[in-house]
Amino acid sequence: MERYLRIVGGTVLWRRSFQVASWLMPFAYAGVAAWAAFDGFTGTDPEALRGAAMLLVVGVVTYAFVRSRVHLVPSGVVVINLITWREIPYSLLHKAEAGPGRGLAIYVRGVPEEDSEIHSIGFAGSLVDRRFRTAEKAAKQINKAKKRGRSASSSDAVVRRGVVRDPVVELFVVTAVGLAIASLFIGP
Numbered sequence: 001m002e003r004y005l006r007i008v009g010g011t012v013l014w015r016r017s018f019q020v021a022s023w024l025m026p027f028a029y030a031g032v033a034a035w036a037a038f039d040g041f042t043g044t045d046p047e048a049l050r051g052a053a054m055l056l057v058v059g060v061v062t063y064a065f066v067r068s069r070v071h072l073v074p075s076g077v078v079v080i081n082l083i084t085w086r087e088i089p090y091s092l093l094h095k096a097e098a099g100p101g102r103g104l105a106i107y108v109r110g111v112p113e114e115d116s117e118i119h120s121i122g123f124a125g126s127l128v129d130r131r132f133r134t135a136e137k138a139a140k141q142i143n144k145a146k147k148r149g150r151s152a153s154s155s156d157a158v159v160r161r162g163v164v165r166d167p168v169v170e171l172f173v174v175t176a177v178g179l180a181i182a183s184l185f186i187g188p
Helices: 016-042 046-066 127-132 134-148 167-185
Strands: 011-013 069-073 076-080 084-089 093-099 103-108 117-124 160-163
Touching: 011 134, 016 046, 016 167, 046 167, 069 117, 069 134, 076 093, 076 117, 076 134, 093 134, 103 134, 117 134, 127 134
Parallel strands: none
Antiparallel strands: 011 069, 069 076, 076 084, 084 160, 093 103, 103 117
């Protein structure tokens, strides 16, 4: 695994609903968790603190889900999923395809089996996607970018991978752990 990747520039392929949710969800989860934590600290019920901690953990999972996206950068395609990211150079990209309700799959050539087919959680098949066809549109954009992309020699190209780091996720996890520990010391 490589260290955190900072993506500068390029085109972002991201479902519009996920984009809106990624701005609203942290405030909603943090607000409800703060209300529950306040109730836990002012009262004598440690269950409110545990509830706030669990709510933040659920917030982490749903926030990471809606932050899943695909970046088209000059050197290749970066797929960002819940926990990991993968960067595929255009020279290794075979094709991207999607079907109605099937989701987005990116096929890579000349790599080990575990890297030969990469799926994007952000464009996984759903009933709504059958109507709006966002995965199919993303596949077309990726294939178009592949044709325009710079060709690097295949011998130098590798699929890079790493762990996604997000300040909101990290803050929620640290706060949830702190609330869980505090719940052990507050109460009867």
